[in-house]
Amino acid sequence: MGAVPAAVDTDHQPPMTIPLRHFVVGLGLLLVGLLVAVGVALDATGGYAVLSHVHLLLAGWVCLTIMGAMTQFVPVWSGTELHSRRLASVELWLVTVGLVGFAGSLLGGYVAWIPAFGGVMLLGFWAFVYNMGRTLASVSSYDVTERHFGIALGFFLLVSTLGVLLAAGFVRPVFAGSPIGRADVLGAHATLAVFGAVLTTVLGALYQLATMFTQTDLHGIDLHLRRVEEVAYPSGVLLLALGRLLDAATVARVGGLLVVGSLLGFAVILVRRLHETRVEWTPMLSRYAVVVPALTLWGLLTLPAWLGDPLAASALFGAPGTVHLLVLGVIGFVVLGTLYHVVPFIVWVDRYSDLLGYEAVPMIDDLYDDRIAALDFLLLGGGTAVLVAADLLALPRAATAVGGGLVFVGGLCFVANILQVIRAHSPHSIPGVLLDTLRTDSDPAHEDAVDPVESR
Template sequence: MPAMSRLPFLFIVTGIFGFVLFHATSFMSLTGWLGDDIRGPAGWFQVHLFVLGWATMLAMGAVYQLINVILQSNLYSERLGYIHYALFSVGLFGLLFGFIQGDTYWIGGFATVAFSGIVLFVWNMAATLRRAGTWNAITISTACAVLYLLLTGLSGMAMGINFATGLYNNLHENLFGTHIWLGTLGWFGLLITGFSYKLLPMFYLSHDYPTRLEYVVLGFWNAGVLLGATSFLFGLPTGYKVAALLLIVLAVLSFNVHLLQIRSKRHKRSPGAGIEWTVTGSQIFAIFAVVFAIRALVSPDHLLDSRTVLTVGWVYLGCWVSFTVLGYMSKIVPFLWWTHKYGKQAGRPGTPLLADLLDERKANLGLTLILCANLTVLVGLVLGSQVVIAAGGAVLSMVSVAYIALIALVFAH
């Protein structure tokens, strides 16, 4: 296997493992970690496994693969990519074990290893972007997302030092809010929106669509991330957080309008179930975002209630970030594997077509069930019903593992 093609696959395969592990452990607890104190060991384990072991692992692999396509130039250092993978993977799974054991020093040591991997990733991306010299909404979004990932790691390390030493205890909650805001809205939000500007036109075969809204989204999203992180870090009044939220909602709405612009200029009737569900999922997310913004304006004092934060976190991470990644995987993984294995044999007798690698009907069914199960868990969270959460979570775990198995079977072709 060519060296350049192996690096993204390492992250993709490890991310799939993290996804399966997350749903296996959730299924065994009947998603009980959502009903317990999410800031306890079980909650820390599940959240970091989902965010780092699944979503971030996949995102990093996608960045390594797509950065070449976006910039039309090579990665700055492939070797740094492999070192980054080793440090981040070892650090992550050591950190997760530390959460299980409740060992502060174990957590701190392996968090440092994982953070070292993130630093190498940021350095590699910064050098690649600087050398390429191509700046547009896609590359700027990617650069900002990577910067926010670094700041997320820094705030997490600062929290770890506080846990271990007891220093600056009065800043712990401030750091916690900053850490969550930067990691979820900064890293994932800008990476998904930025990459969508490249991926959706490619899959829809869209041409001559307007790009102005890409910069509008970029401006609103960055403003929301920076204002929100600042308000948490310095303990500013709730009004600043509401304002930051409204900026993010404006960005989400602008993003969805742009998705429709891209789709309206398509030259391909259907890009596949995964891409169609990705766009639909973003539209559903926009509706939830507007509803939550109205609630925040009407009742700002309840903005940071634990149930509210948990519900919003589920909508954002489960119903949008993860669902979007799963949708894109249905196209990206078959494309990467077919290109690697059969690219030089294209057109020869007996060479399978790209469409032969994944059953679109099964992918469509899988994503439909995942969305329904996600929404069931959401209903349980809103109602405060552990029975509904457990039922929805159990179904979600089963159909999610079945779907990711369908994706993984692409590698068997």
């Protein structure tokens, strides 16, 4: 979609540097996480490398992107002011410093530092929850996206709290003598992180984005599926996490059934939006299209696995062998597709919107290189397919190395394409986006840019 959506709200968004700062730092953590993954594949890393890799990608790239997107979207979608611009920057650096220290301590085996850095990360996530919670509290009534975001904030609180307990467990016998063991807390923590904080946000955002950028509306079965999902999905996440925490298989089984059923229903909603689209196909929609078969296959494989044994360690994120299918095929491609529109849009409205009608300006989709976008789509899609096949079919380790290599190169192309949008078109340099915090975050002159979403 190359044009500005009609009827955008120009009054309630934060300065462009706030969300861009989150996105740029998140992209950096994506590259570091991919490098660690390559090291794991080559047996070149020590310590708790896999755990470090998972946190860099999920708590780093994905969660920082979510934080930046919420900071940008909630004020505009809700027609309210962001509670605190300054806190939006403070929370970013708390999470970043905490995460980098946490991941580095895991890699180097410096376990004594893990609780301290985990505590810093906790403060960052709690500051984010407080800032967005106060922002949402000023809204008189909530739509489907705001309801999902509010629930996701609750999941962020729970998952970060359990995370600090797990971090403390590296140096203190936190769970000694307790009927709830470390493995139980770890299962609940992972469940609340991926299916709670991350996927609840993803679902809420896609209700807006998938309709807005296809210029379609929910109708017919979409409305029924949405009503079921709004109740069944968060309830299922809580039951699945609780069942794993208390080692209660029946509770976890019910929760797993609700989670899988809700996500399969949402896949139907998404494919119908893409099928009915009234706009030209874009990198955003192409990447959303990958989500539909990935989510469907994950759900069909996971349903019997969770009905059988939802407490199995191998079934933590779904059926055995479906981790890459969920994390890359579903979560990863949603984030990739969203960034391919949101970053160019934010830059475009800050740089070119005032010139529209006075001189020739580029379209939004002209800001990134469509050839690189096509290349990274092929590399990331192909790499993900190879990794999924290697997981499900028990292919030789060389296949995993090939798939990981394709994903790594595709990730490099994606990051380069997004960063060149900022470098070539933004009035702020990349270092300026990262470091020019105090001036831009408190300058009222920056309040007049428009946002890539429609007001209600």
